[in-house]
Amino acid sequence: PIYVWRNISNVSRSGPGKKHGGNFIKFRLHKDKKTGAVSAGRIYLFNNTALAPRQGTGTSGFITEFKGHPLTGVVSLNNIMNVENPRRNYSVKDSNGRDNRFDHDLLPGRTAFSGSQEAHGIKGTPRFAPGWGLDPRTLSGTFALMKSSPGYDQGTVIPNFTDRFTGSAPDIGAHEAGTPPMEFGVRA
Secondary structure (H helix, E strand, C coil): CCCEEEEEEEECCCCCCCCCCCCCEEEEECEEECCCCEEHHHHHHHHHHHHCCCCCCCEEEEEECCCEEEEEEEECCCCCCCCCCCCCCCCECCCCCECCCCCCCCCCCCCEEEECCCCCCCEECEEEEECCCCCCCCCEEEEECCCCCCCCCCCCCCCCCCCEEEEEEEECCCCCCCCEECEEEEEE
């Protein structure tokens, strides 16, 4: 399995020299050359934040199917899924997926699900606390939500990932309000 948690994604590119954004997670199934079996390992996405950057191109999709590769085995909880164009781009595109669980995510972009998902998901745009962003000198930053933002105290408890939180429930996104600034880089 792959675990991706408490990450901040800001400026994204789909490839070298490209100007449009890429996905936060790009999904493809694996086809065994000997047996022909198609499989994918479990992917767990917990409390990540894809930002809509002040400058540059943001994430084009948080996680989407890719050319005949339906999402399989994805568990997504408490993520902020900003995309560069919420009217056009998908926060999640899972129209042919199976064995997935999406819930308690903040979804500013479009969604397509193969079945019932996001029972506690929130459609809306996050609002970050004043002074949010990365200080490039210290490689630290604040990415917590404002109390009035969708997603504030609206996440779910994930054992061993969100056991400690301030308020009545974990916040959606990478940075819990009321905690110290996040640190980045090899010395974090």
